[in-house]
Amino acid sequence: MSEPVLSVENLSLRYRVPGGTVAALRSVSIAVRQGEVLGIAGESGCGKSTLAAAMIDLTGANAEITSGTVRLRGQDILSLSRDSRRRLRGREIAMVFQDPMTAFSPVLTVGEQLVDFQFNINDVPRREKWIRAQHMLARVGLTDPDLAMSRFPHELSGGMRQRAAIAAALLMRPAVLIADEPTTALDVTMEAQIVHLLRELQADYRCAIVIVTHHLGVIAELCDRVAVMYAGEVVEEAPVDVLYHDPRHPYTRALLACDPALIEEATGRLPAIGGRLPDLAHPPPGCAFAERCRLSTERCRIVPPPRVALGPDRSALCHEVAP
Amino acid sequence: MTALLTIDDLGVDLALGGWFGAARRSLNILAGVTLDLKPGETLGLVGESGSGKTTLARAVLGLQQITGGSVRFEGSDLARPADFRAIRRRTALMFQDATASLSPRMTVGEAVTEPFAIHRIAIRNHHEKAAELLAEVGLPPEMAARYPHELSGGQARRVGVARALALKPVLVIADEPTAGLDVSVQAEILNLMSDLKARHGLSYMIITHNLALVRHVADRIAVLYLGRLVETGPTRAIFAAPRHPYTQSLIAAEPKPDPRKRRTDLAIRGEIPSILRRPVGCEFNTRCPLAQDICRAEPPALNDLGQGRAVRCHFAKDITEGGRHELEH
Amino acid sequence: MSSGGRFRALRALLADPMGTLGLGLVLLFVAMALFAPWVAPADPIKLNVVEKFQPPSLAHFAGTDHLGRDLLSRIVFGARTALSIALTSVGLAGLGGLILGMIAGIGPRWLDAVLVLMFDSMSSLPMIMFALAVITIVGPGTGTLILVVVLVSIPAYARLIRAQTLGLAGADFIVAERAMGASSARILFRHLLPNVVGPLVILLSMDVPVVIMLEAGLSYLNLGVRPPTPSWGNILYDGYTSIRSAPYMVLVAGLPLVLSTLGFTFLGEGLRDALDPKLRRGEP
Numbered sequence: 001m002s003e004p005v006l007s008v009e010n011l012s013l014r015y016r017v018p019g020g021t022v023a024a025l026r027s028v029s030i031a032v033r034q035g036e037v038l039g040i041a042g043e044s045g046c047g048k049s050t051l052a053a054a055m056i057d058l059t060g061a062n063a064e065i066t067s068g069t070v071r072l073r074g075q076d077i078l079s080l081s082r083d084s085r086r087r088l089r090g091r092e093i094a095m096v097f098q099d100p101m102t103a104f105s106p107v108l109t110v111g112e113q114l115v116d117f118q119f120n121i122n123d124v125p126r127r128e129k130w131i132r133a134q135h136m137l138a139r140v141g142l143t144d145p146d147l148a149m150s151r152f153p154h155e156l157s158g159g160m161r162q163r164a165a166i167a168a169a170l171l172m173r174p175a176v177l178i179a180d181e182p183t184t185a186l187d188v189t190m191e192a193q194i195v196h197l198l199r200e201l202q203a204d205y206r207c208a209i210v211i212v213t214h215h216l217g218v219i220a221e222l223c224d225r226v227a228v229m230y231a232g233e234v235v236e237e238a239p240v241d242v243l244y245h246d247p248r249h250p251y252t253r254a255l256l257a258c259d260p261a262l263i264e265e266a267t268g269r270l271p272a273i274g275g276r277l278p279d280l281a282h283p284p285p286g287c288a289f290a291e292r293c294r295l296s297t298e299r300c301r302i303v304p305p306p307r308v309a310l311g312p313d314r315s316a317l318c319h320e321v322a323p
Numbered sequence: 324m325t326a327l328l329t330i331d332d333l334g335v336d337l338a339l340g341g342w343f344g345a346a347r348r349s350l351n352i353l354a355g356v357t358l359d360l361k362p363g364e365t366l367g368l369v370g371e372s373g374s375g376k377t378t379l380a381r382a383v384l385g386l387q388q389i390t391g392g393s394v395r396f397e398g399s400d401l402a403r404p405a406d407f408r409a410i411r412r413r414t415a416l417m418f419q420d421a422t423a424s425l426s427p428r429m430t431v432g433e434a435v436t437e438p439f440a441i442h443r444i445a446i447r448n449h450h451e452k453a454a455e456l457l458a459e460v461g462l463p464p465e466m467a468a469r470y471p472h473e474l475s476g477g478q479a480r481r482v483g484v485a486r487a488l489a490l491k492p493v494l495v496i497a498d499e500p501t502a503g504l505d506v507s508v509q510a511e512i513l514n515l516m517s518d519l520k521a522r523h524g525l526s527y528m529i530i531t532h533n534l535a536l537v538r539h540v541a542d543r544i545a546v547l548y549l550g551r552l553v554e555t556g557p558t559r560a561i562f563a564a565p566r567h568p569y570t571q572s573l574i575a576a577e578p579k580p581d582p583r584k585r586r587t588d589l590a591i592r593g594e595i596p597s598i599l600r601r602p603v604g605c606e607f608n609t610r611c612p613l614a615q616d617i618c619r620a621e622p623p624a625l626n627d628l629g630q631g632r633a634v635r636c637h638f639a640k641d642i643t644e645g646g647r648h649e650l651e652h
Numbered sequence: 653m654s655s656g657g658r659f660r661a662l663r664a665l666l667a668d669p670m671g672t673l674g675l676g677l678v679l680l681f682v683a684m685a686l687f688a689p690w691v692a693p694a695d696p697i698k699l700n701v702v703e704k705f706q707p708p709s710l711a712h713f714a715g716t717d718h719l720g721r722d723l724l725s726r727i728v729f730g731a732r733t734a735l736s737i738a739l740t741s742v743g744l745a746g747l748g749g750l751i752l753g754m755i756a757g758i759g760p761r762w763l764d765a766v767l768v769l770m771f772d773s774m775s776s777l778p779m780i781m782f783a784l785a786v787i788t789i790v791g792p793g794t795g796t797l798i799l800v801v802v803l804v805s806i807p808a809y810a811r812l813i814r815a816q817t818l819g820l821a822g823a824d825f826i827v828a829e830r831a832m833g834a835s836s837a838r839i840l841f842r843h844l845l846p847n848v849v850g851p852l853v854i855l856l857s858m859d860v861p862v863v864i865m866l867e868a869g870l871s872y873l874n875l876g877v878r879p880p881t882p883s884w885g886n887i888l889y890d891g892y893t894s895i896r897s898a899p900y901m902v903l904v905a906g907l908p909l910v911l912s913t914l915g916f917t918f919l920g921e922g923l924r925d926a927l928d929p930k931l932r933r934g935e936p
Binding site: 043223256 | 371505506507508509510513514517532534535536538539558559572576577578579581583584585592594595
């Protein structure tokens, strides 16, 4: 098994908010290998977007990393100087956002920006950078790259913009591509096309891809391995097929049971997970899911759950799961 | 059974530009939409963004000027303003963005009791009434003092439901009732809506792009594409054997949450065309895998296939249960 | 937790130290203006040439001017002049802007076009030139001053209200009101007005000191309030003419100008935060 390209070890991060702090990530460990697509699944507030931001060192000003490391090819990027960290972004790690509008400046044409994104490459004439951008746009499925490059971002449709954003991210041939809810703002037919495109690109470029999404269908279609997050922790990690067909953590089971797309027979009543997320300003001492879990015992509420290894690449954070 | 709502050949054109009424151009948003809704029924209105589904919902409630056809609700014509206020009491609209649909400077308590003030219906105690309405949607009475921005997505949604049901309407139009909600909360809202439907005998028109959801909640569905009704029929029958190539592609495009059912090919390519450049002939011809010359020349009519099903396609009768491969050779 | 939204706003304003300071200063000047005859130790226009150019002392806390009038009394009565002009004109302009702006925002398109054209041509006039022209025609005085301020300020207020109204007219919560069958009057007064009036109140509060300054400036140029009516501008003018013999006069007349400007500005900024439920502090 190859070495991970990007790994996060015991990462804890909190946000400073008026009147205290919120523990957004609590001792998260996760790794992605060369040529692998890792899915990070979870509902809003679980910390998945914070984790994605931490991987590319783009956390907000009120975020504070309290422990842990983020390693790119073994090198701890959090210990690097600000300048060297900035240089990694775009070249080694690139990001695609939910709203592709945010990837582009509204006042420059798409072409100008795709050329500017290559500022890291010296000794290459502008003309060549322009051609590289054209090729990349064609590669991501824009039928008329020249036209797209002459347009301003708002003049492209949502699907075209997301394709252009993916092109921008891949321009520098990054080792890792992080995509935060890349299809959430799109219609189903466009979502299917973007999923398809990401799969093709991954096969071509062999880069590692991290997909952050709440959409279990997108993860199933695209990923090799999945990490399920809940309340700032990775509660279960498994190869994708195993996770969908033999989920072990009670939260993963409940989440899959809720998905209407997985319920074959039409029903007027859908299963829900009762209760709420715990308040992460004061994380509970025991298991964060205990309050909503059907299997929970007194121990779950008091003692933090162990990470139980369930096989190669498989683990769950739970007292009640048997190895 | 007589229909609660009858939409007949509805059309909506939007006036574009033009000063002082001169030199107006118009943009066609909806045309030839014919639908009905029976009491106690849930109709799912499905389509991608730009399909005109929100415009249709607003036209049904008289919030959007209609330029053709008619909408009748409980026998009254929506075009007659005399019936308007009465219709507003018997119908309710739930918004996609529940938080934005609440007045930002009104507390939840004021918002849920506002329908009474609007229709000048005396209520004895506002606090009690608010608590009662909130209890019906599973919210504690303390919630009444909150402002909309202090609510979570699921809570705002519940407040929207409470306000929609305040005057005991018979028809509720819900625009993407679970958009932006997590799956676990989505189920709570849908279950609440179906409980309330059973309790109060409501009819729903649910507008959504979420096919997985509509499969569970709708009795019948209507699929819109670029302002045209392309297919309508009982939910079960449509999911079992979609007849319109667009419906087929839409169902095929939905990612399956099962890694063993990964798709290798793409059911549909490209995007819904801009409404400013409406294709000639069949609206779907630019993306249709089966498009023939006639599709690029003549707009198809809505073909009645019997058993409550209708399809707007030149080849409606040829595309059989077997699916879309038959015509390809 | 009560549903009294107004008290919540006041509490939020008082939770902000700058807002409290602003409110305190404004209340001080308002009280000074209202109770001027009781607050002022002497008659502000009574001449006493024997006691002219007295520096501040126990008999005259702020000293006397070139005609021996008690300066503190003149400042106190000057507050009355300044505030009555500023509040009246800003209030009238605000009301006019509110009405015209809302008409432009919700009225038919042709009316909107006509009003916007009017606002634009009004604001293209240079304010000082316009003020001088009006004064030349109508003659200086309090009424003229108010008229000038109202005419010059309405376009800015109306434009703000129009933009706010246009932005809100298509908002979901307004469509929701229409869907519930709310009348136009209800939508206008219950929903649009409270949401557009907040930013206007803030702007008005910040414009009050501008008018006070304008009044002082024009009075300084002898184009505003006619002597012997006490006005901060008149006092300042007198102070400058005798700056060598009585330098304290300029300070005494300048201080209330500075303090009232700060007071209204802080109050405006405090109100901006306090009136918006989303920016309100100290809430659960």
